[in-house]
Amino acid sequence: MFKKIAIFGVGLIGGSFALALKNAEAVERVLGLGRSTASLARARELGIIDEIATSVAEAVRDTDLILVAAPVAQTEAILAAIAPYLQPGTVVTDAGSTKSDVVAAARKALGVKVAQFVPGHPIAGRELNGPDAAIADLYVGKKVVLAPLAENTPQDVARVAEAWRQCGAIIHQLTPEKHDCVFAAVSHLPHLLAYALVDDIANKPHADLLFQYAASGFRDFTRIAGSSPEMWRDISLANQTALLHELDSYLVQLTQVRALLAVGDGPALEAVYANAQRARHNWIKTIEAAEKPEKQGGD
Amino acid sequence: MFKKIAIFGVGLIGGSFALALKNAEAVERVLGLGRSTASLARARELGIIDEIATSVAEAVRDTDLILVAAPVAQTEAILAAIAPYLQPGTVVTDAGSTKSDVVAAARKALGVKVAQFVPGHPIAGRELNGPDAAIADLYVGKKVVLAPLAENTPQDVARVAEAWRQCGAIIHQLTPEKHDCVFAAVSHLPHLLAYALVDDIANKPHADLLFQYAASGFRDFTRIAGSSPEMWRDISLANQTALLHELDSYLVQLTQVRALLAVGDGPALEAVYANAQRARHNWIKTIEAAEKPEKQGGD
Numbered sequence A, B: 001m002f003k004k005i006a007i008f009g010v011g012l013i014g015g016s017f018a019l020a021l022k023n024a025e026a027v028e029r030v031l032g033l034g035r036s037t038a039s040l041a042r043a044r045e046l047g048i049i050d051e052i053a054t055s056v057a058e059a060v061r062d063t064d065l066i067l068v069a070a071p072v073a074q075t076e077a078i079l080a081a082i083a084p085y086l087q088p089g090t091v092v093t094d095a096g097s098t099k100s101d102v103v104a105a106a107r108k109a110l111g112v113k114v115a116q117f118v119p120g121h122p123i124a125g126r127e128l129n130g131p132d133a134a135i136a137d138l139y140v141g142k143k144v145v146l147a148p149l150a151e152n153t154p155q156d157v158a159r160v161a162e163a164w165r166q167c168g169a170i171i172h173q174l175t176p177e178k179h180d181c182v183f184a185a186v187s188h189l190p191h192l193l194a195y196a197l198v199d200d201i202a203n204k205p206h207a208d209l210l211f212q213y214a215a216s217g218f219r220d221f222t223r224i225a226g227s228s229p230e231m232w233r234d235i236s237l238a239n240q241t242a243l244l245h246e247l248d249s250y251l252v253q254l255t256q257v258r259a260l261l262a263v264g265d266g267p268a269l270e271a272v273y274a275n276a277q278r279a280r281h282n283w284i285k286t287i288e289a290a291e292k293p294e295k296q297g298g299d
Helices: A011-025 A035-043 A057-059 A072-085 A100-116 A155-165 A174-202 A207-213 A217-222 A229-238 A240-262 A266-297 B012-023 B037-045 B056-058 B072-085 B100-116 B156-166 B178-203 B205-214 B218-219 B228-239 B240-262 B264-296
Strands: A002-008 A027-033 A065-069 A091-094 A120-122 A143-146 A170-173 B002-008 B025-034 B065-068 B089-094 B120-122 B144-146 B170-175
Touching: A002 A011, A011 A027, A011 A155, A011 B228, A027 A035, A027 A057, A027 B170, A065 A072, A065 A155, A072 A091, A072 A100, A072 A229, A091 A100, A091 A155, A091 A174, A100 A174, A100 A229, A120 A155, A120 B012, A143 A155, A155 A170, A174 A207, A174 A229, A174 A240, A174 B178, A174 B205, A174 B218, A174 B240, A174 B264, A207 B264, A217 A266, A217 B178, A217 B218, A229 A240, A229 B264, A240 A266, A240 B178, A240 B218, A240 B240, A266 B178, A266 B205, A266 B228, B002 B012, B012 B025, B012 B156, B012 B205, B025 B037, B056 B072, B065 B072, B065 B156, B072 B089, B072 B100, B072 B228, B089 B100, B089 B156, B100 B178, B144 B156, B156 B170, B178 B205, B178 B228, B178 B240, B228 B240, B240 B264
Parallel strands: A002 A027, A002 A065, A065 A091, A143 A170, B002 B025, B002 B065, B065 B089, B144 B170
Antiparallel strands: A120 A143, B120 B144
16 A cells, blocks of 8 residues: 555556556555646546645655656656655656666666666557546556666565556566567567658658558558657657667568569468468467456456 | 349458348349358358359359459459350459459450450458358448459449449549559558568567567557468569569668668657658548548448
8 A cells, every 4th residue: 555656747657557546545645746737737637646746845755656657758857856855765666668768867867766766667558648548447457567677675676566566467577678679679660660651651742642542451550650759759769779670670571571572482472471470360369368367357 | 233243252352242232232143153162152051142153154144243252363264264154245343452463364364355354452351251251331431443444345344333332332443553553552561561570570589578568559560460371472472563662662761760760860750750640640530531421321
């Protein structure tokens, strides 16, 4: 049970975290902070937070847990603002999509107090944003990756894990570096590819004709290109090294597939397609099997 | 009103066409033909066809309209089997995803009778196959692209268009070459890219770890990699030239985006992402506006 929690950024991610903890009766009092007074007022109206903190000092004082749920590029400034008030016994975590850069920012902003910072990344989202998009069951059955630092105490890591578990999430652990490699491959690269494809088509002289015949396959393939350009610019730059590595690997792959197509090698082309179909099918089966007991057992 | 229609291939596409025409009371008698006797029996059981044709001759004789709805690679053989029995007054159409190769096959198989062949491509589908997947409203509000030949009579083109209109479809016309360029960009290339990405990930030594953290964005992006490898091998090869052209254009685009990422050019990267987001948003708005009156006015 948490007596006091402070949330920096009361939108979809931070707001859903607060709602879930309240729903589970795992928190007594939630304070909110953020750049937009309108969002903070709305979050209080919706019962996401109990109070709008009047200062960082008030938000941080005697707080059990602080969640930073703002765009990744703001993490360092927020942690720097928190640092002077951070008391022993308070644990800080975040919800950023990249971890190596967040860890670097935390070390810079918090100094030795970085021991109290447990980096995290909930793998959940919706296509909506802001406090109105927040829902109590956003994290039910979803993964939360914690990327603990060598300096973290097991107690602090356990406390952050417990908060997410109360939200219905399943806890995973990766190093910050491994985290960033994994998400470069399965999330950041697909976003870049989808953006690049739509931009490429939009810049063609006959773009209107092309879009006229785009159908449901194209719609699904490019859905992630509907995401926030600012957010994905930040993620791309924050995870530049791993993303470049994955992009280069994919460019090699595309060049090989192009060669098969150019010589009309049907069997080899089919082998690539069939391997992909099989792998995707197995993946879908695995996640469906994993989600089932979770859904049945979840509260 | 059609007295007799013959369908070669009674699966999702051919079966839904037959069901839609029956639903609209636009046909008296539907005969089915195909490679699988089990599928034909099932199609009759489901009321998709009235009779299983005992021979190509029987299917073709005194028929108003013939739809070839088999995998594209079989088109030439089917048309060659039809040719000797094809009488004046019968019109033949197809449902293949590529058109230039189908036209070439039709010219070879039908000779001068190619005048009776009106190439077509319904832009509709489901993730299921076979007669059991056939539904009467598959084509409601969907586009059907006809790619008429110089030899076609306006009456024959109108007859094929009318059949699809009875299914609830909206008729478009493109030349076979234009058709293939358009679908290379908005359908065939995305399929190749999705297959290539999943295959690339599946072949990495830490594939299991990567798939473990793939989430809903990845799922949508790769949905089309769940499609039939044989079918997409055939489409890729049938539309080789246009697909290579689009792939090369995309490789140039990716190389440019890679350069922006490598130098950390945030504003330029964001401009690509924002242009894509805007173009996709406008596209979605346009198709949603186009679909609305169709749904309200459709029968």
